[in-house]
Amino acid sequence: MTIKIALLGFGTVASGVPFLLRENAEKITTAAGSNIEIAKVLVRDDAEKNSLIEKGHQYNFVTSIDDILTDSDIDIVIELMGRIEPAKTFITQALQAKKHVVTANKDLLALHGAELLAIAAENDVALYYEAAVAGGIPILRTLVNSYQSDKITKILGVVNGTSNFMMTKMVDEGWTYDEALAEASRLGYAESDPTNDVDGIDAAYKMVLLSQFAFGMTINFDDVRHEGIRNITPEDVDLAQKLGFVIKLVGEIVERKSGIYAEVVPTFLPIEHQLATVNGVMNAVFVESIGIGEAMFYGPGAGQKPTATSVVADIIALSQGINKGEKLLPFNTFTRDTVYAQKEDLLDKYYFAIETEDKAGQLLLLAELFNAEKASFEQVFQENIDENRASIAIISHKMDLNQFDSLVEKIAALPGFTLRNTIKVI
Amino acid sequence: MTIKIALLGFGTVASGVPFLLRENAEKITTAAGSNIEIAKVLVRDDAEKNSLIEKGHQYNFVTSIDDILTDSDIDIVIELMGRIEPAKTFITQALQAKKHVVTANKDLLALHGAELLAIAAENDVALYYEAAVAGGIPILRTLVNSYQSDKITKILGVVNGTSNFMMTKMVDEGWTYDEALAEASRLGYAESDPTNDVDGIDAAYKMVLLSQFAFGMTINFDDVRHEGIRNITPEDVDLAQKLGFVIKLVGEIVERKSGIYAEVVPTFLPIEHQLATVNGVMNAVFVESIGIGEAMFYGPGAGQKPTATSVVADIIALSQGINKGEKLLPFNTFTRDTVYAQKEDLLDKYYFAIETEDKAGQLLLLAELFNAEKASFEQVFQENIDENRASIAIISHKMDLNQFDSLVEKIAALPGFTLRNTIKVI
Numbered sequence: 001m002t003i004k005i006a007l008l009g010f011g012t013v014a015s016g017v018p019f020l021l022r023e024n025a026e027k028i029t030t031a032a033g034s035n036i037e038i039a040k041v042l043v044r045d046d047a048e049k050n051s052l053i054e055k056g057h058q059y060n061f062v063t064s065i066d067d068i069l070t071d072s073d074i075d076i077v078i079e080l081m082g083r084i085e086p087a088k089t090f091i092t093q094a095l096q097a098k099k100h101v102v103t104a105n106k107d108l109l110a111l112h113g114a115e116l117l118a119i120a121a122e123n124d125v126a127l128y129y130e131a132a133v134a135g136g137i138p139i140l141r142t143l144v145n146s147y148q149s150d151k152i153t154k155i156l157g158v159v160n161g162t163s164n165f166m167m168t169k170m171v172d173e174g175w176t177y178d179e180a181l182a183e184a185s186r187l188g189y190a191e192s193d194p195t196n197d198v199d200g201i202d203a204a205y206k207m208v209l210l211s212q213f214a215f216g217m218t219i220n221f222d223d224v225r226h227e228g229i230r231n232i233t234p235e236d237v238d239l240a241q242k243l244g245f246v247i248k249l250v251g252e253i254v255e256r257k258s259g260i261y262a263e264v265v266p267t268f269l270p271i272e273h274q275l276a277t278v279n280g281v282m283n284a285v286f287v288e289s290i291g292i293g294e295a296m297f298y299g300p301g302a303g304q305k306p307t308a309t310s311v312v313a314d315i316i317a318l319s320q321g322i323n324k325g326e327k328l329l330p331f332n333t334f335t336r337d338t339v340y341a342q343k344e345d346l347l348d349k350y351y352f353a354i355e356t357e358d359k360a361g362q363l364l365l366l367a368e369l370f371n372a373e374k375a376s377f378e379q380v381f382q383e384n385i386d387e388n389r390a391s392i393a394i395i396s397h398k399m400d401l402n403q404f405d406s407l408v409e410k411i412a413a414l415p416g417f418t419l420r421n422t423i424k425v426i
Numbered sequence: 427m428t429i430k431i432a433l434l435g436f437g438t439v440a441s442g443v444p445f446l447l448r449e450n451a452e453k454i455t456t457a458a459g460s461n462i463e464i465a466k467v468l469v470r471d472d473a474e475k476n477s478l479i480e481k482g483h484q485y486n487f488v489t490s491i492d493d494i495l496t497d498s499d500i501d502i503v504i505e506l507m508g509r510i511e512p513a514k515t516f517i518t519q520a521l522q523a524k525k526h527v528v529t530a531n532k533d534l535l536a537l538h539g540a541e542l543l544a545i546a547a548e549n550d551v552a553l554y555y556e557a558a559v560a561g562g563i564p565i566l567r568t569l570v571n572s573y574q575s576d577k578i579t580k581i582l583g584v585v586n587g588t589s590n591f592m593m594t595k596m597v598d599e600g601w602t603y604d605e606a607l608a609e610a611s612r613l614g615y616a617e618s619d620p621t622n623d624v625d626g627i628d629a630a631y632k633m634v635l636l637s638q639f640a641f642g643m644t645i646n647f648d649d650v651r652h653e654g655i656r657n658i659t660p661e662d663v664d665l666a667q668k669l670g671f672v673i674k675l676v677g678e679i680v681e682r683k684s685g686i687y688a689e690v691v692p693t694f695l696p697i698e699h700q701l702a703t704v705n706g707v708m709n710a711v712f713v714e715s716i717g718i719g720e721a722m723f724y725g726p727g728a729g730q731k732p733t734a735t736s737v738v739a740d741i742i743a744l745s746q747g748i749n750k751g752e753k754l755l756p757f758n759t760f761t762r763d764t765v766y767a768q769k770e771d772l773l774d775k776y777y778f779a780i781e782t783e784d785k786a787g788q789l790l791l792l793a794e795l796f797n798a799e800k801a802s803f804e805q806v807f808q809e810n811i812d813e814n815r816a817s818i819a820i821i822s823h824k825m826d827l828n829q830f831d832s833l834v835e836k837i838a839a840l841p842g843f844t845l846r847n848t849i850k851v852i
Contacts, residue, residue, distance in 0.1 A: 020717055024577045027642075027760065031574035130572070136718040138572030145571055146556070146564030148457035149738035151450045216453075274724060277703040291446055291735030292562040295725030298700060299718055309717030312575035324752075334453065 003032065003319045004039035006068040006099075008090055009081035010052060010059075013104060013131075014041075016308025017078065028312065032319035036312075040068050042090075065090050069097045076318055078311060079103040088112055095119045095127065100328065102314040104131035104307055110205035110221050113212075117330065126321070126328035128314035133206045134159050134283040136306025137299035138313065143213040143287075144332055150291035152214045156426075157251040159206045161281035161301040162189045162197035163229050164248060168279040170229075170237050171246050177230060189281060199228035200264035203251045207262040211253050214287070215260050216334035219253070223340065225263035231421045232266055236353055239381060239393050240268050240423075246276045247423060254346070259339035261346055268351055268425040343401035349378065349425035350396050350404055354411060355418040358390040365414065366392065373407050375399040395425060429458065429745045430465035432494040432525075434516055435507035436478060436485075439530060439557075440467075442734025443504065454738065458745035462738075466494050468516075491516050495523045502744055504737060505529040514538055521545045521553065526754065528740040530557035530733055536631035536647050539638075543756065552747070552754035554740035559632045560585050560709040562732025563725035564739065569639040569713075570758055576717035578640045582852075583677040585632045587707035587727040588615045588623035589655050590674065594705040596655075596663055597672050603656060615707060625654035626690035629677045633688040637679050640713070641686050642760035645679070649766065651689035657847045658692055662779055665807060665819050666694050666849075672702045673849060680772070685765035687772055694777055694851040769827035775804065775851035776822050776830055780837060781844040784816040791840065792818065799833050801825040821851060 007014050021028060021036055029035055041059040043049050049061040065086075068074055077094040079101060081087050087105055094101050096119065103109070109116070109132050120127040130140050134157070143152075158164050165187075166180035175183075181198070184190035196202045204224040211219040229249050240247050245268035253262040269276040274296045278284040283301030288294055300306040314331075321328040356362045363382065370376055379395040399407070404422075411419045433440050447454060447462055455461055467485040469475050475487040491512075494500055503520040505527060507513050513531055520527050522545065529535070535542070535558050546553040556566050560583070569578075584590050591613075592606035601609075607624070610616035622628045630650040637645040655675050666673050671694035679688040695702040700722045704710040709727030714720055726732040740757075747754040782788045789808065796802055807819040825833070830848075837845045 016717075020575055023716060024575065027577065028575060031759070137721060138568055138718075141572050142564055142568050145743070146567050146736075146739050148742050149446055149450065149454060150735045151453065272705075274703065277700065279698075289735075290449060290731070291738075292564075292732045293726050293729070295563060295723075297721075297723060299721030303719070305716070306718045309576045309715075310572075312717075313572050316574050317571070326750075333457070 001033070001323065002035040002037050003076065003322060004037050004074045005076045005078055005315060006040040006042065006071070006074045007038060008042045008065070008077060008079045008087070010041050010043055010057070011080065012304045013307045013311070014078070014080040016304040017311060019305065020308055020312045028316060032316045033323040034319050036315060036319065039074055040071065042068060065093060069093055074099060075322055076100045076102060076315060078315070079105060080311070084108055084111070088116070091116055091127070092119055095123050095125055098123055098125055100125045100318045100322070101127045102311055102318070103127070103129050104311060105129070106132040106205045106209060110208040113209070114218065121330065124327060126318060126330060128318060128331045130314050131307045131310035133209050134285060135300055135302045136309055137283055137285065137297050137301070138310065139285050139297050140209070140213050140331070141313065142297065144334070147214070147287070147289065148334070150289040152287055152289045153255055154288040155210055155214050155253040156275055156286040157203070157206065157210065157284070158248055158275055158278045159251055159283050159285065159301060160197055160200070160203040160249060161283060162194065163203070164278065164283070165189050165281045166198070167229060167248050170232065170234070171241070174234055174237070176234060177232060198230060200226035200249060203249060203264040207251045207253055207264060210285070211260060211262055213332050213334065214253065215255055216336040217260050217338040219260065219262045219338065223262070225265065227265045229266055233421070235391065236421055236423065243379070243395070244271050245269060245425070246271055248275065250275065254341070256341045256345035258345045259341040261341040266423045268423055270426065273426065346401040347398045348404070349398050351423040351425055352394040352396065352411065352419065353421040354392045354394070355385065355420055356390055356392060357416050358384055358388055362390070362416070363392060366394070366411070369410055369414065370396070370407065373399070373403045375403050375407060427459070427749065428461040428463050429502065429748060430463050430500045431502045431504055431741060432466040432468065432497070432500045433464060434468045434491070434503060434505045434513070436467050436469055436483070437506065438730045439733045439737070440504070440506040442730040443737060445731065446734055446738045454742060458742045459749040460745050462741060462745065465500055466497065468494060491519060495519050500525060501748055502526045502528060502741060504741070505531060506737070510534055510537070514542070517542055517553070518545055521549050521551055524549050524551055526551045526744045526748070527553045528737055528744070529553070529555050530737060531555070532558040532628070532631045532635060536634040539635070540644065547756065550753060552744060552756060554744060554757045556740050557733045557736035559635050560711060561726055561728045562735055563709060563711065563723050563727070564736065565711050565723050566635070566639050566757070567739065568723065570760070573640070573713070573715065574760070576715040578713055578715045579681055580714040581636055581640050581677075581679040582701055582712040583629070583632065583636065583710070584674055584701055584704045585677055585709050585711065585727060586623055586626075586629045586675060587709060588620065589629070590704065590709070591615050591707045592624070593655060593674050596658065596660070597667070600660055600663070602660060603658060624656060626652035626675060629675060629690040633677045633679055633690060636711070637686060637688055639758050639760065640679065641681055642762040643686050643764040645686065645688045645764065649688070651691065653691045655692055659847070661817065662847055662849065669805070669821070670697050671695060671851070672697055674701065676701065680767070682767045682771035684771045685767040687767040692849045694849055696852065699852065772827040773824045774830070775824050777849040777851055778820040778822065778837065778845065779847040780818045780820070781811065781846055782816055782818060783842050784810055784814055788816065788842070789818060792820070792837070795836055795840065796822070796833065799825070799829045799836070801829050801833060
């Protein structure tokens, strides 16, 4: 038997799929219980088609999605175009045409996943997307298969390779943010508009997906607090190092008594924390649970072959179900009603980097302000910037998110003080 | 519907099973599609039974395996007694009685797995054992489910918590082997006879199982070269640190052109290698493959709750199959004929720690000996031990395993020289 697949798009990741199907043919065929055949490949237009044919690619290239939708021999559609449209329309149409779909499109799934999963369910087909979180790390399927006996209490993730590459350079080499961004751009890790990577948006998309698999709840993208790495200075990095921390952009999802909460924020990680050693463009997801305790899953977050490997793992899993002739389960079957945590339940330590006039009584003003919020200092470091200005770094004791938000607002409003940065401390 | 299970043994790990079934009841029931009920618990004798009842345990304790074998309501038997017998007999009988079996017994599986899997297949039942390798790390199921699209080329594993705890103390604190062993014993990590842990035997068992899941081949336990950490001295650790390495007991399985090879040996790991940061009793399996590239799976290697979590994950997977009424697949479906690598295909660098009389020409003798084997030095360190003796440490260039074995034999036979230790360099 042969399972026929169609690729939407033939960019870098998509061309990794035939690589694996060829290099690992025997194992894949045995595991899938079928040959996997690339029956059609959708490209933009005739120009792209002709250019690919000239390069020697011998696929059945088509330029209209209808050629795939109306082809009843095609079992699985693989969407690897990225962005929201036309990917969303094509996936919707494929599901409605009763074709299973595999995608790596995290933006789309984070923003419109519920809608697409409902369409899949209505049409008795499945939508799989292992590659959408941390590219090559088999994290979603592992949460589905191996954590169903366990109860997860916390996820910590370094899931954006670009910002982690930059933070690694800022920590190891003492580079500024701008220097790190320039190098990331030069190496092709950062796009011309790096917003999604450096402001935590890409990582926040992944937190939405991880919240579904790890906690059975869907956190709306708009409810994932996210802050990026733009404000981090060599002074922040230095102080972190002196205190035994490294700074990374960390996504966190926790379940507390009142519910769940997710954020992506710069974080002081203790150097002995397993996540602190995840460097460069590598990704890792650290999982805390009542059964296993602490575990971490480390690997490449992107790249042609890693992403294609996750895509082909989905194709194999779907093929196994198709060959059994059974109704395929949704990728993630763990669902509960989403309940958000109350801010009082979210306790953390924070680092505050503040600049102020260098005159007597400034620290006292800050201490009074913290005291009024029932918050307190764990450590304070004061240094002169020049004759007139001083830098004050505070590591606080634990406070809840209401206290933190209120303090940030009040420090920012304090005449003569500049709140330069805040960083969560783990 | 209810799936009834029987526990063989009610030691530490076994009592973690009811903990999870209780604390995580809703999620487990939903995932399994059934209630999971502990129908019977086999204990040694009436004395143990009475003692457990006095402690408040309210299970249906039985003292004869026949009470479980003849109970047609019992679907799954969970063997958590450890050791070879009577576990082997009981598992055999349970499979023959058409009951699925879950076990964490790596010694048994490494030595008699093929036989037990054949009995399972004959009786159309399944034998699952996620907990047998690296306790709480969901590595076997991940290799089954997520690496079927990929081709693994190398596995590196820190898979023995006791020896890794000791090596961590020897590296971080400069302790001797004896000091580290004393502390491991005091904390209950090392048994009164620590042989299996410190001589690499336990890790070698795990390499046998990993070879099946990662490479589809079964390496016989007797073919896993294994050497432990007894000979490692603070001098070895010091030199490693000076050169940017840490020493760990590492299991390695590689596939080369000629076939596969597994060994468990002390290893110089570069400090920037992800495995080098796996400390204390924690375990990790580092996987190299043509698709994903480099990935690592980190977590607890043992312990009540982690091991029970893996056991319950197996119970859920079996329950899902039982509820579908379908024939259950073997845990691992990836099998190829086992072909062993030729020694000429196995190239590594090695560290040689040698003691000799402190007189002229000794290093020349060693250089001649290496040269005769077509091997060569990359780095040499010489130090006086006392007035009469010198210590020579050599890091070689890459050599194959024939060259290495021959050199070890010849250095050991060289009058006036003592080959104190050899360690592989990654």
